[in-house]
Amino acid sequence: MKKLTKIATVIIAASAILVGCGKSNSSSSSSSASSKAVSGKITIVGSTALQPLVEKAAENFQTDNSKVSITVQGGGSGTGLSQVQSGAVTIGNSDIFAQQSDGITASKLNDNKVAVVGMAPVVNKDVGVKNLTMKQLRNIFTGKITNWKEVGGKDQDIVLINRAEGSGTRATFETNVMNGETAAKSQEQDSNGTVQKMVAETPGAISYLAFSYITSSIQEVSLDGVKPTDANVTTNKWKIWSYEHMYTKGTPNAATKAFLSYMKSDKVQNSLVKELGYVSIGKMKVQKNADNKVTDIK
Amino acid sequence: MINGGELSENSFSSLPNFGGEVILMDPIKDKIQSTSRETRQDIVGKVLSYSCISLIVIVVLSIFVFVATKGLATFVVNKASIWDFLFGTNWNPSATDKAGNPLLGALPMITGSFGVTIIAVIFAAPFAIGTALYMTEVASRRGEKLLQSVIELLVGIPSVVYGFIGLSVVVPFVRTHFGGSGYGILSGAFVLFVMVLPTVTSMTVDSLRAVPKYYKEASLALGATKWQTIYKVLLRSSTSGILTAIIFGMARAFGEALAVQMVIGNAAVMPKGLLAPASTLTSVLTMGIGNTVMGTVGNNALWSLALMLLLMSLIFNIIVRFIGRKGRM
Amino acid sequence: MKTKFQNNVAIAVIRVIAVLVVLILAFLLGDILISGVPHISWHFLTAPSQAFTSGGGIGVQLFNSIYLLLLTLIISFPISLGAGIFLSEYAPKNIFTATVRMAIEVLSSLPSVVVGLFGFLLFVVQLDMGFSILSGAIALTFFNLPLLTRNIEESLRAVPDLQREAGLSLGLSKWRTVIKVILPEALPGIITGVVLGAGRVFGEAAALIYTAGQSATNIDFGNWNPFNATSPLNLMRPAETLAVHIWKINSEGVMPDAAAVSAGSSAVLIIAVLIFNFSARVIGNQLYRKLTATK
Numbered sequence: 001m002k003k004l005t006k007i008a009t010v011i012i013a014a015s016a017i018l019v020g021c022g023k024s025n026s027s028s029s030s031s032s033a034s035s036k037a038v039s040g041k042i043t044i045v046g047s048t049a050l051q052p053l054v055e056k057a058a059e060n061f062q063t064d065n066s067k068v069s070i071t072v073q074g075g076g077s078g079t080g081l082s083q084v085q086s087g088a089v090t091i092g093n094s095d096i097f098a099q100q101s102d103g104i105t106a107s108k109l110n111d112n113k114v115a116v117v118g119m120a121p122v123v124n125k126d127v128g129v130k131n132l133t134m135k136q137l138r139n140i141f142t143g144k145i146t147n148w149k150e151v152g153g154k155d156q157d158i159v160l161i162n163r164a165e166g167s168g169t170r171a172t173f174e175t176n177v178m179n180g181e182t183a184a185k186s187q188e189q190d191s192n193g194t195v196q197k198m199v200a201e202t203p204g205a206i207s208y209l210a211f212s213y214i215t216s217s218i219q220e221v222s223l224d225g226v227k228p229t230d231a232n233v234t235t236n237k238w239k240i241w242s243y244e245h246m247y248t249k250g251t252p253n254a255a256t257k258a259f260l261s262y263m264k265s266d267k268v269q270n271s272l273v274k275e276l277g278y279v280s281i282g283k284m285k286v287q288k289n290a291d292n293k294v295t296d297i298k
Numbered sequence: 299m300i301n302g303g304e305l306s307e308n309s310f311s312s313l314p315n316f317g318g319e320v321i322l323m324d325p326i327k328d329k330i331q332s333t334s335r336e337t338r339q340d341i342v343g344k345v346l347s348y349s350c351i352s353l354i355v356i357v358v359l360s361i362f363v364f365v366a367t368k369g370l371a372t373f374v375v376n377k378a379s380i381w382d383f384l385f386g387t388n389w390n391p392s393a394t395d396k397a398g399n400p401l402l403g404a405l406p407m408i409t410g411s412f413g414v415t416i417i418a419v420i421f422a423a424p425f426a427i428g429t430a431l432y433m434t435e436v437a438s439r440r441g442e443k444l445l446q447s448v449i450e451l452l453v454g455i456p457s458v459v460y461g462f463i464g465l466s467v468v469v470p471f472v473r474t475h476f477g478g479s480g481y482g483i484l485s486g487a488f489v490l491f492v493m494v495l496p497t498v499t500s501m502t503v504d505s506l507r508a509v510p511k512y513y514k515e516a517s518l519a520l521g522a523t524k525w526q527t528i529y530k531v532l533l534r535s536s537t538s539g540i541l542t543a544i545i546f547g548m549a550r551a552f553g554e555a556l557a558v559q560m561v562i563g564n565a566a567v568m569p570k571g572l573l574a575p576a577s578t579l580t581s582v583l584t585m586g587i588g589n590t591v592m593g594t595v596g597n598n599a600l601w602s603l604a605l606m607l608l609l610m611s612l613i614f615n616i617i618v619r620f621i622g623r624k625g626r627m
Numbered sequence: 628m629k630t631k632f633q634n635n636v637a638i639a640v641i642r643v644i645a646v647l648v649v650l651i652l653a654f655l656l657g658d659i660l661i662s663g664v665p666h667i668s669w670h671f672l673t674a675p676s677q678a679f680t681s682g683g684g685i686g687v688q689l690f691n692s693i694y695l696l697l698l699t700l701i702i703s704f705p706i707s708l709g710a711g712i713f714l715s716e717y718a719p720k721n722i723f724t725a726t727v728r729m730a731i732e733v734l735s736s737l738p739s740v741v742v743g744l745f746g747f748l749l750f751v752v753q754l755d756m757g758f759s760i761l762s763g764a765i766a767l768t769f770f771n772l773p774l775l776t777r778n779i780e781e782s783l784r785a786v787p788d789l790q791r792e793a794g795l796s797l798g799l800s801k802w803r804t805v806i807k808v809i810l811p812e813a814l815p816g817i818i819t820g821v822v823l824g825a826g827r828v829f830g831e832a833a834a835l836i837y838t839a840g841q842s843a844t845n846i847d848f849g850n851w852n853p854f855n856a857t858s859p860l861n862l863m864r865p866a867e868t869l870a871v872h873i874w875k876i877n878s879e880g881v882m883p884d885a886a887a888v889s890a891g892s893s894a895v896l897i898i899a900v901l902i903f904n905f906s907a908r909v910i911g912n913q914l915y916r917k918l919t920a921t922k
Contacts, residue, residue, distance in 0.1 A: 343802025346712075347717055350710040358730040358734050424644070428645065458830075523630050525633055525638060553739070587744065
């Protein structure tokens with residue numbers, strides 16, 4: 001029995017090596033990950049939205065690099081940024097630019113953009129609204145419009161569900177929609193899952209969600225006739241989007257470097273990133289900087 | 299060291315010689331004057347139990363110091379005024395007022411916390427006392443065991459699950475029967491009611507059981523009915539215990555975060571009634587802590603809320619102690 | 628006649644309240660079990676979880692929950708036993724005792740998230756223990772201590788003073804009286820306290836998110852060497868528990884069967900608590916019989 005397992009292990013290991021070699025011969029992008037044996041410990045903390053992607057990527061990475069041990073935790077973008085700044089963790093995941101965050105010295109951190117996330121306003125299915133203008137949306141969130149009939153829907157009070165102050169989703173929404181105006185004081189929720197549930201179950205509710213959380217139980221809203229799709233995000237026709245960042249401090253060690261380049265490799269970008277509802281970095285035709293200035297990529 | 303067993307064997311025969319020739323009697327005197335096995339056991343016991351209790355005190359103190367240093371930084375480092383914090387109604391840590399001070403009015407959350415807690419306990423106390431009386435006085439052995447399991451199971455349901463049941467059951471219920479959007483203090487209180495019920499009940503049971511049996515026997519022997527015995531004897535003599543149970547329930551309600559956060563709406567505004575969205579200290583704390591950066595005003599302000607939670611539970615404790623002492627006299 | 632009527636009404640009200648409480652639980656359990664049980668299968672209980680595809684299980688999380696619970700009990704039981712004995716047997720009536728009681732009550736009312744962050748900054752960051760089972764167990768100990776201490780104290784107190792006097796008059800030291808006479812008598816009550824505490828530990832999520840972490844690393848159930856990184860017994864590996872898993876998939880889960888996994892996990896959690904309560908009761912009764920020589 002034991003012998004059998006040993007033989008099986010050897011065969012599996014051998015085939016893994018063969019596969020690894022085969023790959024490194026055929027494609028150059030993954031060669032750095034499989035040919036050089038890196039080792040070390042990587043601790044990643046931060047954004048809960050980014051966590052599933054990094055977790056899955058880390059799992060795949062570790063099967064190729066058994067000497068690397070990666071721990072991925074949530075805790076929120078603020079936690080990620082402050083912990084990477086203090087040096088307690090290797091990588092800090094964040095939904096927002098370090099520059100946008102209070103108390104973070106952005107110049108000390110290295111930004112690695114690993115994905116793009118699009119967000120869309122969502123409403124309860126019964127309000128009867130599928131399209132809004134940017135101005136209407138803004139007026140709803142500042143509290144100037146309080147009934148759905150003012151924007152062509154049913155005669156029903158609007159229940160505003162904003163996102164948590166300081167969260168990446170809120171920051172993205174405010175810079176791209178609110179245009180400097182302050183949102184009305186309203187209900188707030190932190191997590192995408194809860195917001196999705198609340199919008200689906202509360203009559204007259206409006207909030208906003210990352211694309212991957214938009215299901216058939218809620219109604220996404222087009223803005224000025226533009227549909228919230230990945231394609232529209234890549235050209236910035238759909239304006240509400242942001243990057244997912246993985247920040248490091250100082251010079252990363254070999255293992256961290258290998259993992260970050262793995263995150264940016266086609267292997268992750270073309271499969272995992274897409275499967276999780278993000279837009280791949282490579283597909284973007286425009287880029288955004290920390291001041292929300294959009295420029296074309298040549 | 300002298301073996302204690304030996305000492306007890308010899309002590310009887312050597313006792314009459316006590317105080318005799320000093321040189322000869324030295325070993326015996328040693329034996330007598332040294333501590334007995336029982337005393338040593340007691341010392342060991344005392345040391346053990348004292349060190350356990352000290353450990354707990356140290357843990358509490360360190361948490362306290364930790365929260366206090368973080369929480370007070372808002373006032374010391376960021377120069378927010380304590381008055382505005384306690385009585386201001388505008389909570390917006392990322393913004394500042396005209397004088398450049400951060401807007402940290404925590405009164406909406408303080409009101410919200412008090413609101414849900416008090417209403418939840420008003421619901422829970424009669425239920426808990428009734429259930430406890432049923433278990434100790436009315437029920438058969440089987441009924442008692444059933445209730446015991448019920449209570450233990452209620453504790454075992456995680457707060458996340460309570461929150462989601464609250465979201466899918468309590469919120470629509472409140473919306474259709476009481477009005478409003480369904481999110482608000484009333485929904486929070488309903489959820490907390492079920493959550494604190496087991497704590498209050500099991501502690502009330504304990505304090506009812508701690509009433510000496512002969513109290514009850516004496517009352518029944520005097521011809522009092524069961525209810526008279528319960529009302530005049532049992533409840534009276536366990537008042538302080540029941541009060542402690544209720545305060546414990548309140549403390550639990552104050553500290554509960556995940557479940558309340560889902561049903562209360564989290565709007566940092568003064569509650570406009572039981573049906574309008576409100577927020578509690580814990581809901582704002584839980585929601586914001588991951589999104590703020592350590593050391594910033596926003597983060598420190600959240601720690602001030604945590605400090606507030608601690609102080610409030612301290613104040614409650616002091617009140618209970620006061621009532622308990624008065625009740626006994 | 629009036630008193631008799633009063634009595635009947637009062638007793639009836641008490642019965643109604645008890646029935647209502649049972650109904651509340653029946654409703655909650657029904658809600659959780661009906662939506663959850665159909666999803667439970669052997670595969671679900673043993674398979675590792677999936678980040679975003681359907682068909683994930685909860686094997687690792689289930690193991691982590693139980694392991695973490697055991698560790699927490701191992702750490703917190705002796706401490707609260709000592710503390711409980713102190714409060715019921717030794718505590719002098721002075722300011723120190725009053726402070727201690729206050730401290731315990733304050734500890735029990737701490738919001739989980741504060742304990743979690745305290746644990747995070749102290750154990751995970753300062754003491755460099757990382758996101759680990761050990762950090763999680765210590766954070767959970769903070770919750771368990773006041774509950775357990777209070778219960779042990781109450782149980783010890785419920786033992787009649789006659790027993791103490793009997794022990795002392797036999798020439799036993801106070802300590803031995805407590806250990807050999809009072810403690811066995813109080814054992815069933817203490818077991819109940821442990822069960823209640825265990826229930827709370829099992830369902831705790833907020834404190835663990837920041838200490839034991841929210842990722843379930845692959846563990847190898849063939850490797851029981853506690854010092855190996857993939858061993859289930861390793862104290863330093865991050866461990867997502869069942870309650871944290873429920874929280875995570877509900878708040879950020881993107882797998883298509885998130886609702887089903889969540890319902891199934893909740894049901895498993897409740898069933899685990901049920902089994903745990905039942906076996907603890909049996910063990911408590913047997914211990915009582917053995918230690919007090921009653922048949």
